[in-house]
Amino acid sequence: MNNNILYSDWCRDLRxxxxxxxxxxxxxxxxELTEEQRQxxxxxxxxxxxxxxxxxxxxxxxxxxxxxxxVQKMLEAAIEENQENIELLYRLxxxxxxxxxxxxxxxxxxxxxxxxxxxxxxxxxxxxxxGVDDEAEAREKxxxxxxxMMMAGLxxxx
Numbered sequence: 297m298n299n300n301i302l303y304s305d306w307c308r309d310l311r312x313x314x315x316x317x318x319x320x321x322x323x324x325x326x327x328e329l330t331e332e333q334r335q336x337x338x339x340x341x342x343x344x345x346x347x348x349x350x351x352x353x354x355x356x357x358x359x360x361x362x363x364x365x366x367v368q369k370m371l372e373a374a375i376e377e378n379q380e381n382i383e384l385l386y387r388l389x390x391x392x393x394x395x396x397x398x399x400x401x402x403x404x405x406x407x408x409x410x411x412x413x414x415x416x417x418x419x420x421x422x423x424x425x426x427g428v429d430d431e432a433e434a435r436e437k438x439x440x441x442x443x444x445m446m447m448a449g450l451x452x453x454x
Contacts (some may be wrong), residue, residue, distance in 0.1 A: 306386040307375055313395035314371045315363055317352075318415060324356040329421045336414045343405055344396045348374065374399055384446055391415070391439055401447075408447045412440055 319337040323329045341352055348370045353361045374395075378385045381402060388398035388408070392415040401411050413420075416436065
């Protein structure tokens with residue numbers, strides 16, 4: 297597959313996160329999980345709003361949001377600004393379920409392990425409530441190892 301096609305596919309997939317970023321969607325219950333998400337995610341949303349000069353819509357539950365045009369344009373521009381690291385941006389976004397967390401990692405606002413932790417608040421809450429699922433735990437460890445390998449590759453470019 298040629299690089300132009302890959303680049304185009306990655307950009308298209310990243311654009312989908314403009315409206316579906318994990319950080320926009322707080323759980324509607326239980327209240328303890330909602331509060332954990334608010335405490336973990338709100339600082340990242342505030343950082344991105346300050347950094348990019350926009351205001352993100354937020355909701356509780358899973359009803360889809362359509363972000364304002366200013367947010368759409370800003371995130372499109374952020375994707376374009378990261379052409380050099382587009383594959384990494386794409387892979388981190390997919391791993392976290394969040395373009396905002398991926399951008400924060402690339403801009404060194406937080407490290408990849410912390411971004412991964414923030415992306416797993418719901419799963420961690422479920423583990424505390426119901427116990428560990430061995431398959432899910434193995435999958436999580438594999439994803440984290442992949443993220444660490446990607447970040448090691450990035451630091452090796454410097």
